[in-house]
Amino acid sequence: MASAAPPDVVLGLVAAPGAPAEVAADLAADVTGALHERYPDVVWDVRVVEDGLVQPPADDAEIVAAARERLLAEEWDLAVVVTDLPLTVDRRTVVAHASPVHGVAVLSLPALGAVGRRRRALQTSVGLVHALLGEDETGDGDPEALRRRVRELATDPVESTEGVRFTARVLSGNLRLLVGMVRANRPWRLTIQLSRALTAAIAAGVFALVTADIWRLADRFGWLRLTVVGLGSVVAICVTLVVGAQLWERARSRRVRKQVALFNLATVATVVIGVLTLYAALFVLALGGALLLVPGALFAEGLGHPDGLGDYLELAWLTSSLATVGGALGAGLESDEAVREAAYTHRPERGP
Structure with a gap:
């Protein structure tokens, strides 16, 4: 044969x-x-x-x-x-x-x-x-x-008329290629290059950190609700960046379906990793700011019970989520060109 x-x-x-x-x-x-x-x-x-x-x-x-x-x-x-x-x-x-x-x-x-x-x-x-x-x-x-x-x-992956199944096949069959594409794109630098989104996120975080009502909300929310709010804030800024800057491509023919699917998967992965990096950085900053700027006695008075490290963690968690929502609002003000330039890092080769 x-x-x-x-x-x-x-x-x-x-x-x-x-x-x-x-x-x-x-x-x-x-x-x-x-x-x-x-x-x-x-x-x-x-x-x-x-x-x-x-x-x-x-x-x-x-x-x-x-x-x-x-x-x-x-x-x-x-x-x-x-x-x-x-x-x-x-x-x-x-x-x-x-x-x-x-x-x-x-x-x-x-x-x-x-x-x-x-x-x-x-x-x-x-x-x-x-x-x-x-x-x-x-x-x-x-x-x-x-x-x-x-x-x-x-x-080419096995053909399928179902978009979700086709995308899953592309993902499973091209995982190494996809990882290489995302790695070369340096997603952790995404939000640093979006000045309006970063400024809005920091401003929202500072406002949340010094507001007594936010302290009480963080204390009452519980871990489950804080998780939902956090995920919602990440999804909000990701959707704003992908949809607002028209980063999603549509396949024009069957031949390029895999090419477009890889591009969209890499784009979404780049944006998600970049936003999660922002979220983690905001959480660290919020926790440090809470420990340094919110006096324990005042914090305990606002909560209505003695404060502890868990209370500061909850405050930092909610603050970083609200800051990320503020970042989504700021991302909506970014130009499409600025978002594309931030999302797709070109690797330069210097001249002589």
Whole structure:
């Protein structure tokens, strides 16, 4: 019985007209060979497309968004954009950015310089594909783990007409790939970059901490109700970020269902981990603030009974929940671009 054919991974090499298109055309065969040598278990299908994607001036986030649209329309698995636009991070020129969650990377041709440009473009393009697959910045990732991720990316799950069942199959069959995508996205940095959400959360926390009615509510609520309030606050800010900034994608065809499902799972996981990190930080701050700023005698008087550590923990718990709700209100004031930039961390490669 004949062995099954190896699965395909389709890589779109999108190049702007002019020099980028010429470089991409020259690179296609070499990129295919390099990827096949590194990941022999799959067949690499590298497709070169000439498309400027955006009108200058444009930043990397706009290029990634436009490339993502093209990726879904063409039903690719990954995309690398070769552009003649300069890329900067904090006013520093960088060679390339990679967004593993989107499956899109951007290579800035001007940052490669004039000498050895073709060789450097090949090395950077292959490195960007590795980054999209979850290889760490040092290049010391486990080769076998990376091969598994490529196979997971290339292998379609059993088809199902039920959305929940299909998503469950994608999750169970691509768990390593998903974890790599989320890890590369650095979700713990999410809320730090959303200034309005963070400011609103801190303001709500301070207000709750010095309000005697909140002290009594925390004391009367009990652990079950405090848990429900905490979960509700986390869900509120997560929904605000995902829905408000339109981070959820819809599959346009059956071929890209897995690609979109992975993106949505990674997006939700990124937001949830980021919000839980915020919640944990707010809890620690609220507990420290309660112990330092709320005098024991005054606290006991407000509660109507002697205070203890458990009372301070309950106060910190309710305070962090209310602060998170305040963060949800602040997140609603953030621009869609700010939320997307915070939710999707692009991995920069510095230029010379």
